[in-house]
Amino acid sequence: MINQNQNYNQEIDLAEYAAVLVKRWKLVLAVFLTSVTAAAVINYRAPKVWNISMIIEPSMLPDAFSGSLPAAKLLDTPGNIKARIDAGSFDVNVVNALRLTPYYDVRLEVSLPKLSTFLILSIKKPENEKELGVRILDRFFNELTAFYRETVDLKKDAVGLQISITANSVKSKYDSIKRLGENLKIIEAREIELLGELKETRTNTEQLLAKKNLLLESKAQGDDISSLLYLNTIQQNMAYFNQLNNQLADNKTKKETVVGSVKELQTDISNLGIEIEKLTAAKAGIRNLVMIQKPEISTRPVGPRKARNILLAAVLGLFGGAILAFFIDFAGKCGKP
Helix, strand or coil: CHHHHHHHHHHHHHHHHHHHHHHCHHHHHHHHHHHHHHHHHHHHHCCCEEEEEEEEECCEEECCCCCCCCCEEECCCHHHHHHHHHCCCCHHHHHHHCCCCCCCCCCCEEECCCCCCCEEEEEEEEHHHHHHHHHHHHHHHHHHHHHHHHHHHHHHHHHHHHHHHHHHHHHHHHHHHHHHHHHHHHHHHHHHHHHHHHHHHHHHHHHHHHHHHHHHHHCCCCHHHHHHHHHHHHHHHHHHHHHHHHHHHHHHHHHHHHHHHHHHHHHHHHHHHHHHHHHHHHHHHCECCEEEEEEEECCCCCECCHHHHHHHHHHHHHHHHHHHHHHHHHHHHHHCC
């Protein structure tokens, strides 16, 4: 029962509204025609507007401090750059640089394409200010690059310092190789001396053995004393020979150690050379903002959008006329005793 009463009341309200619109149709039509006419006159008299746009990419900063050559990363996000432009951080500098009037509107529209690091900067200007729009965009780019230049230069200097440190390390290792090379020459010279002494000792021992054998064969008087002297000398030579062999083995160990150290240093130098190449490439990859597309003027005017504006005025005119009709009718009812 309650729902039936509500539906009945709604039907009455709609009927009353419709009655008001029918009663005041001339007023509604007048407001509608006035809105459409005004919009048409304004839009057809309004100057044509062109869009000037450019595309930029934020500063890139490879992570040159990880010891490898990674993919580059952004020094600042496109969102942050857009926020700075929207906040008007560079407007005053642009106005002053172009010598415009203090309150000249240089605001840009900034859009961020999806799945991209690019920013699209655009400004709309009439026919007689198209070239000024190009200059405004150019100036904004200059202001942006100037804003990030100090940070970019500091990053380059930091990588350059790391390259210098690595290069000094390479030089130090080359100096170590040079010193080891000098030690190696001394060790090799000693090796030659030891081999010569070994050969001489071996020859001397062999001669003593031959004389001892001849002495034993002759069996002359006093041979026992001579044989003992030969035997003592031979034993001394053999002991000295063993001592020389031990020295030669130690010398060989020293030589192997030096050669191994030289190879390690050469490997380190090769690795450091690769590191320097990566750092150099990283330094070259540190860059300021890049203008992907220079400021371009649209081939056709982008405004005013006459059809859209007139259609919008027509809709607003209808609503406005209806509201005015309801207001007049309501005021009339309230004024009756």
